[in-house]
Amino acid sequence: MLINQTIYLACDKGNKKGMCHFVKMLCCWDRAQKVVQTQVLGIDACGGSAVECAHAVPSSVNKLNNQDDIDTNLLSGQ
Numbered sequence: 001m002l003i004n005q006t007i008y009l010a011c012d013k014g015n016k017k018g019m020c021h022f023v024k025m026l027c028c029w030d031r032a033q034k035v036v037q038t039q040v041l042g043i044d045a046c047g048g049s050a051v052e053c054a055h056a057v058p059s060s061v062n063k064l065n066n067q068d069d070i071d072t073n074l075l076s077g078q
Contacts, residue, residue, distance in 0.1 A: 006076045010038070013046065013053055022046040022053050024060050 010025045024041040042060040046052050 008076055009041075009057065011053070011057070013048070015048075020046050020048045022056050024057065 005028045008027045010027050011023060013020060013022045015021070021043055022045075023043050026039045026041050028037055029035075030037045042056075042063070044056060044060070046056050
């Protein structure tokens with residue numbers, strides 16, 4: 001459940017068979033179990049530049065919303 005959670009983004013890009021891929025994972029601290037919980041947000045083909053990867057982040061985060069570009073899921077860090 002992402003409501004009222006402090007959410008962080010872990011991401012990395014890589015190249016597989018000449019195609020650039022960008023992996024995005026959501027992370028949050030589980031106080032009860034005292035562990036970091038992770039959830040894959042998306043693994044998408046992308047361009048190779050940091051700018052192209054940065055543009056892919058809001059698109060993936062918007063998948064969690066009922067409407068695009070509303071501030072219901074805010075990232076706290078990376």
